Amino acid sequence: MPTSKDVAQAAGVAQSTVSYVLSGKRPISEKTRKKVEDAIEQLTYQPNAGARALAGRRTHVIGLVIPFIPELEMGSIMEFVSVIASTARQYDHDILLVTEDEGAAGLRRVVGQQICDGLILMQVEDEDERLPIARSLNVPVLLIGIPRDPSGLVCIDADFEMAGDQCVRDLAAAGHDVISIIDWQPAVVNRHVNYVERFMGGADAAAQSLGVSVQHFPGGADVSIITDSVDKALAATHGKPAFIAPDRTVQDILRRALTARGLTPGADVSVIGSASPTLAELQPIPLSTIDLRPAEVSRRAVKIICNLLEAENQGPHESLELVPTVITHRASTLRPPHGS
């Protein structure tokens, strides 16, 4: 492996000059720059990351703390991971994986050993045990998710309140006056991620201001539970029932339960779920969705932490960014009555 000294020698300059050509932190004449760049190319020189980190006190690596994975959500987590990794590259950074099973100690380790310049925490819970550590670490930390007490922390998340609001408004506009929301699966709810409450809060507020009623039902992987909700929803309304099911697994079950009752989404009943456009279109009946925009959340997360890294000024930052959600009509919801 060639070093910057080799490059310097080949170009007939000092090693420090090579360094300045690369960093641009001091003016270099066009002629010298050319010589150095040629030498770099010919030797296929690449700066040694360890030495760079040691001398420059910056590793250009961001630690990504991935959650322990309830099997059913692995797909959505992977989308975050993937987008975060490629976005990080655009900011000239790499992503190091920190698994949840290392627990809070993992955070201390990667920061203490200075493997990372900063951290991104996924799936932040309401009262997350990692928060005190996050606050005490001397590096920027970005949370995806919003804890109960976000003071002194930098957070980003989808705007679940907006999502709940959008869903209810949409169904109300389609003529539904009783709307049933089926909760996330117990496995998710029990994790105390508060986006569940935020979503419900947004939905309830919208319902109140519009004068429609919202019913809440437990989620679950069991068809009978969902079928029950369907029956209750049917009994509670004169018109056609409407369902909101933000959890992907619950969506699948709901679809099955509706079929079992002979109900067709878009004709006898409205259903709004949460899925990427691609997945939504693949359904037998294309699903109207509330898009929580994981890719956009990921991109912004990386952007925010990279800004913090450049800012470099100490002192705990604090901010909260909510990414607007997008509702999309497809075949699974009734169309609004004409003229209204």
Place this chain on the structure above:
Amino acid sequence: MPTSKDVAQAAGVAQSTVSYVLSGKRPISEKTRKKVEDAIEQLTYQPNAGARALAGRRTHVIGLVIPFIPELEMGSIMEFVSVIASTARQYDHDILLVTEDEGAAGLRRVVGQQICDGLILMQVEDEDERLPIARSLNVPVLLIGIPRDPSGLVCIDADFEMAGDQCVRDLAAAGHDVISIIDWQPAVVNRHVNYVERFMGGADAAAQSLGVSVQHFPGGADVSIITDSVDKALAATHGKPAFIAPDRTVQDILRRALTARGLTPGADVSVIGSASPTLAELQPIPLSTIDLRPAEVSRRAVKIICNLLEAENQGPHESLELVPTVITHRASTLRPPHGS
């Protein structure tokens, strides 16, 4: 951040002694060791990774090249990623993500900059453009998947041939003499990962040796295609049809298609799919599965590359490890006739 020099001072020894206590590469008296360890604890000293990499020529980081993600397979990829990351920790290594969108250059970068000691490539294709680079890099590379020409490479994968064999034998034993295999989705097949062929090869060979016949049908996300296959399978056999559908998405479609024809898995028809035990049990009718054991493949992958890292002897290694698959009976397959 305290350094090993600080520790040395606190313990009243030389810095090199601290280093030897940590690495164990020279004998240290019990008394000195104790002093040093106490100092480490009190200062909460953690060795600087950059300096360690620079001096020790070993980063303790493994690059994991994750594939570009057809949305539908994200879940399974995440399982690999997650298990690889936590297994790596057991071998005292960390995982750095390298995204496919950086292409082959990404491999050269992380190795050239010496960010990584070795690489794991996922989803290796038949004629993978990364192979020449993998061979030319001066670090251990472990492939998950088997290219057409694995010479000079170290590979691991599930034993898809065994999987195909097991499925066919199992269905034959249950009394089926015509077995229909539905291919992976076109998106997967077109990627030229050859596990598809290996699976089919194993199935065909088993069929031949058992005197049953195997029909192949194209996979797809379209219900009508699958329904077609169901009809053809029904026409081609006196008894009850049998299906093998290793692709998860295809499985879902198949289930729907069977329902549409009024067929019940386990009663009128046998179905073997591929899913983790958890997911299989969650189905309305628990699915008999061929388990491709992604977690085991991941664990062994990490183990192999860590061994290579320790071996350190140059010269291209070459090996091929196949992880046995496991077939599990659940409710979706017919039971073998008594006494046979």
Place this chain on the structure above:
DNA sequence: ACGCATCGTCGATACGCATCGATGAATCGA
């Protein structure tokens, strides 16, 4: 023509650790 600022480059040093050779202390045999 001369002092002065500016520009471009060099040399030296620090970053924190691993490792090698050397040194002093302790142990052993005869």
Place this chain on the structure above:
DNA sequence: TCGATTCATCGATGCGTATCGACGATGCGT
């Protein structure tokens, strides 16, 4: 009791880069 070993530790050096101060060369104004 003395030299030969072995054991435990120290000091010095190198890993490859970033950065700071210094220095010669150039251009400016007067």
